[in-house]
Amino acid sequence: MVRYADPGALEWVESGGGPLIAVPETVLPFWAGADGEETASDYDRACEVDGFVGLLPVGDSAALVLGDEPASTAFLPEHATFIRWWAANSEAELLAGVPAALATANWGHEVRWEVPGTVVLFDSAWPGSETERTDCLRVGLEPGRYAVRAANVQPGPETWLGLVQLRRVEHG
Template identity: 85%
Template structure:
């Protein structure tokens, strides 16, 4: 993981050039990454996702693919949002723009993601069993269904960011 300011402030994950993926911890061993004998690896499947977000089956669950472009990504639990750094002069500038970006975002259609609990955000080229060897961030989520929506926002003249917001749906 990459840290741009003081340790513990915000942890960023970067990919080697493709999308990022959030896989539930319970099914990490089932994610093969770019490995495998199949005609299309798990990584290939992740790269085929069009748009900002999409879901892929993994074991008895699903992973959330953060697509469109390789951008440093952090999870801000206070906003329930993955923030993707598209353009900004500094981390402070980018993070300062998040509240306005959330308030003015024009959101794409939502997808429904059923989550068994904590997920791990990492480069999907890696096998899930090897995430400890690469940049990753654990995102603690309560089990349940989430509405996931995405947007690209320009909160300042030279600041662009992607937002992927998770909203827990009521049970029942």
């Protein structure tokens, strides 16, 4: 697989061309990826998500689809944000733009995502039971409900990044 993100401070996940998906670890075996006997695979369902983020049922939970274009993606726990590398000369340049990007983002529609805990980010074409064979990133989340919002931001003349921010919300 071609890697677009330079090795650096963060662990980056890439796809073979389709969307990335964050599946709760407890329901990973229920994600069939591009495999399956159905006329529309789980991967097909992920590709149909319109916009920057969307939710798909998986087992008794839901997976978060990072839509739009495929991009190298990492997670910044200090901002509870997935960052998507659209353009930058280096990881350092991209990360330097994150504070300005968060401050100036024009956030899109929020979705509410209920998670039972840790999620695994990977290429939606892969079955969840085979994530150890591909790029994946385990993201420790506290169980609960999150408001998820996304934006594409240009914090510098040659730096563009996508943001998918998770904000914990109370039930009610």
